[in-house]
Amino acid sequence: MNQFAVIGGGAVGLSIAYEFARSGCKVVVIERGLCGQEASWAGGGILPAAVFDPKDHAYEKLAGLSAKLHRQWAEELKAATGIDTGYHRCGEIFFKHEAISGDPLTRDLPSLSARGIRAELLSAKALKHLEPNLAIAPADLDDLQVYHTPNSAQIRNPRHLQALKAALLQMGVSVIEQAEVQSFEVKGDYLHAVQTTAGRFVADRFCLAAGAWTSHLTNRLDCALPVKPIRGQMALLQMEEPLLRNVVHQGGHYLIPRLDGRMLVGSTLEDVGFEKKTTDAAIAQLLQFAKTRLPLLRDASVEKCWAGFRPASPDGYPFIDALPGFANAWVAAGHFRWGLFLSTGTAVLMKQLIQGEDLSLPLDDFRLTRNAESMMPLGRSDR
Numbered sequence: 001m002n003q004f005a006v007i008g009g010g011a012v013g014l015s016i017a018y019e020f021a022r023s024g025c026k027v028v029v030i031e032r033g034l035c036g037q038e039a040s041w042a043g044g045g046i047l048p049a050a051v052f053d054p055k056d057h058a059y060e061k062l063a064g065l066s067a068k069l070h071r072q073w074a075e076e077l078k079a080a081t082g083i084d085t086g087y088h089r090c091g092e093i094f095f096k097h098e099a100i101s102g103d104p105l106t107r108d109l110p111s112l113s114a115r116g117i118r119a120e121l122l123s124a125k126a127l128k129h130l131e132p133n134l135a136i137a138p139a140d141l142d143d144l145q146v147y148h149t150p151n152s153a154q155i156r157n158p159r160h161l162q163a164l165k166a167a168l169l170q171m172g173v174s175v176i177e178q179a180e181v182q183s184f185e186v187k188g189d190y191l192h193a194v195q196t197t198a199g200r201f202v203a204d205r206f207c208l209a210a211g212a213w214t215s216h217l218t219n220r221l222d223c224a225l226p227v228k229p230i231r232g233q234m235a236l237l238q239m240e241e242p243l244l245r246n247v248v249h250q251g252g253h254y255l256i257p258r259l260d261g262r263m264l265v266g267s268t269l270e271d272v273g274f275e276k277k278t279t280d281a282a283i284a285q286l287l288q289f290a291k292t293r294l295p296l297l298r299d300a301s302v303e304k305c306w307a308g309f310r311p312a313s314p315d316g317y318p319f320i321d322a323l324p325g326f327a328n329a330w331v332a333a334g335h336f337r338w339g340l341f342l343s344t345g346t347a348v349l350m351k352q353l354i355q356g357e358d359l360s361l362p363l364d365d366f367r368l369t370r371n372a373e374s375m376m377p378l379g380r381s382d383r
């Protein structure tokens with residue numbers, strides 16, 4: 001049969017399914033709700049500028065690989081499905097970049113330049129020329145810490161997810177929705193089947209890619225995976241015309257201009273468990289940031305606000321590895337702030353790992369054992 005089952009239909013799970021289906025495998029995706037409706041829908045779709053440098057750390061290499069693959073996949077998905085994922089090179093502007101706790105992607109100007117990523121300090125004149133609608137306070141330019149990465153890109157993530165799902169269906173992948181995995185059938189070191197709310201599914205190989213919920217699954221397989229939800233809130237504003245070209249960052253906040261005039265304003269980083277709601281205070285703060293930095297947004301109407309759960313690991317690195325104690329189960333989870341971006345590289349690596357192919361980059365930093373202390377085995381009774 002050689003059936004490969006992916007549990008979780010977010011960007012990570014759908015991308016892994018896509019990569020396997022393209023290599024001729026028989027694939028099933030098992031999704032609790034509808035595909036692409038959780039973190040991967042909630043995210044902003046920023047794809048930072050990145051290059052693949054063999055001298056870099058594994059995380060930066062994964063970023064470089066993913067950036068290259070996004071360019072290719074956007075074209076391939078459009079050709080296969082007719083869906084334009086909105087991939088385009090938009091650039092990013094950073095006002096005094098501050099490192100974000102737990103985010104391994106270094107984005108300060110010296111680090112970017114050292115890695116060969118095009119990044120330019122902007123004068124007030126250059127900034128005004130690049131983004132005439134931005135409000136620039138004298139304090140912003142006091143120490144001239146505004147810089148630009150012209151090669152950053154973005155996707156309309158809901159469309160990217162639709163395109164992935166459509167491509168999977170075209171390739172004959174079974175996409176089973178409204179099927180929550182509730183328990184596992186294990187024979188020795190072999191994961192034999194999953195029991196879901198929509199029936200039982202047998203497969204030869206399994207990949208758990210259930211985002212912030214992945215540890216709920218691994219707990220039942222004797223593995224305490226340290227992945228937890230970190231809530232992010234977003235507001236979507238509607239304008240007739242695009243007011244920016246670049247994504248604009250300040251501290252942890254950002255503005256993402258869509259080509260149709262919409263503007264995404266993000267975000268928060270909140271350790272509040274699975275409480276999926278927006279709060280008046282956070283949305284007010286996001287809107288205040290947006291309207292201060294881009295005064296023309298004062299006329300914009302708020303189309304929608306939402307919250308999603310980033311799947312966070314203790315060090316911000318994803319887990320891309322075999323599940324301990326199993327010969328036919330793997331995990332891809334914990335991508336935190338960059339799961340949309342890193343989903344393409346993760347998919348390629350996961351296929352290489354499972355199929356015993358040469359790896360595009362070493363996986364040591366993505367192994368489950370790197371957090372050995374948090375990976376204590378659980379009792380076998382809890383299946």
Ligand SMILES: Cc1cc2nc3c(=O)[nH]c(=O)nc-3n(C[C@H](O)[C@H](O)[C@H](O)COP(=O)(O)OP(=O)(O)OC[C@H]3O[C@@H](n4cnc5c(N)ncnc54)[C@H](O)[C@@H]3O)c2cc1C
Pocket residue numbers: 007008009010011012013030031032033034035036037038039040041042043044045046047179180181182209210211212213214217231232233234266267268307308309310311332333334335336337338339340341342
């Ligand atoms: C506000 C916000 C902004 C973000 N901005 C960006 C950005 O600009 N760029 C970027 O790269 N990343 C961004 N991210 C991060 C990114 O969205 C996530 O890292 C990524 O979506 C994780 O993908 P995933 O497939 O692992 O998880 P998810 O998209 O959450 O998918 C997991 C899937 O598993 C399913 N599932 C769970 N349990 C079960 C079960 N028992 N059985 C079956 N299915 C199950 C869920 O229903 C879900 O569909 C952002 C996130 C947020 C919240």
